[in-house]
Amino acid sequence: MTEQTILKICVFTTAAFAILGVCWGLYAGSGMVLFDGIYSTISLLLSLVSLLVLKQIQSANEDMRFPFGKAHFEPLIILFKSLIVIGVCLFSSIDAVLVVLEGGRNVAIESALIYAIISTIGCFIIFMFLLIKNRSIGSKLLNAEKNQWFGDTVLSVGVLAGFSVSLLLRDSQYSQLIPYADPVMVVIASCLFILMPMKTLLAAGKEILYYQVSDDQLQPIDDEASTIAKQLNAQYKLRMVSIGREVNIELNFLMSKGLLSIAEMDAIRNRISQAAEQLNEQHWVNVNFTACKTWL
Template sequence: MTSLDTSYTLQNKLLKLSVYGALLLAIIGIVIGYLVSSQMVLFDGLYSFISVILSFLSLYTANYIRKKDIKRFPFGKEMLEPIVIIIKYLVILLLTFSALVSSFITVFNGGRETVVEFALLYALVSTIVCWAIYACLQKHSKEEYGLIKAEANQWRMDMYLSGAVLIGFLFASLLSLTPYSHIIPYVDPLMVILVASYFVKVPITEMAKAIKEVLEMAPAQAIEEKYQDVVFSIEKTYKVEQSYLRMSKVGSKLYVEIDFILNNQSDILTIDDQDFIREQIDQQTKELKYEKWVTVCFTKNRKWAH
């Protein structure tokens, strides 16, 4: 089994863990949220339920991308990965805005009575489960695993959500022992407003990154700098007149095009010399664990490098 096959196998296992974990929390959250009349718990359960659907989408996409179809997709299917990530975060963003509107309405209508004890127990269990799954996904959430990184972010948000539920209901429980117990009906919707307001940031940030990949913009600066250093070294060593480096990252695939412009003083004379330089580039960028699509061209005519 190749390292790429191993990566895909690991990715599938982690996505399945995410699906089963989200399904468990979704069922518990929706049932308890309804029974104890808690918007916060219900929001948590609905978030988990949507996570199940989105995780299934990620799992299907990962398997579909792996299946080779050179005739219809000569450059691969990696573009599906950022598209799926955009869909995932767009759905989460819509859920978040919906929860915000609903909670504001509840606050203006005088709040809502909630069975705090059961909600507190749910929040404790949910926080522990979310932390465990997030920690597992985060351990393998490398930059080249776009779908796993999205899942890890999703569970991090759910962990914060469940933690906020826990803290909020602890606060509500303490309020019941004070003269301020009349505030308790407002605790539940106010928690949703605070958490949902924070949640807006993550989907917008991650969608922006995915949109950059769909537009085939340049990758992260650290990736680009690695290739720039290698190209500059080759220019200096082989007396290359000039070079052009173009890069983009789409999902787990890194596209690299390098054009070297030679002149009569350049020390690149044969095809063997050219292949040796290609091998040098490959060896010096092995630390970047992406599936690479690298094109290295040599020409004396600047026309072919633009």
């Protein structure tokens, strides 16, 4: 199953949950269920954007508008998705706090409970589907999608637990607390959802800023570059960044003496490319040779 097919499945499933959540939330009068539906609607729009971006990234046609490729599209869309999720959560939490201050909200508990059961089971199935499928693909877009569905699962479990407690409290001495259960759950869920996209936000931000890759990624290339430098009796400088699904490598050698033929230079480039392939099949390698330290 291809990455695009998996994303299409996510789009159709998210659309179903979005319609179900919004309609059920309005019917039951539950801000929590409505928040789930709105979140699913936002997720649907973001999944469609991801699908369009993926088609651009995977396009074999060279686009001269982007002479250095389209790998940077991926961290950009992940950054955008993370910011949108954080914004929705902030807005929802503020709205829920206002509801609490106004005395809470009455909800059709049985109806909301049925929705929570359906949502919990459905979200968990899609989350596990993405988790299993992405093990062989290793896509950052699918990973971001998986995190969204994990968030949906956690949210649904929280809704299920919250409305179950509300049902138990209905005929007890604490029944006056029930109107506060729904908005309080929205606040808790929103706070959790804000934390979840932070990791992908920071990772995507590092890639956009051309932040140095981790030592584990750098080490194999640096070892090969060091070996070549010793063979050439040269100094070297290695620059390496990860952008989306592509690794970019620039390696400059400062030659002390002697000239290399074109064939010898290409052989060195092949050695670096082969080392890079062990890290990532998609890579951009630029190896330069100079006798002037300015160009190092």
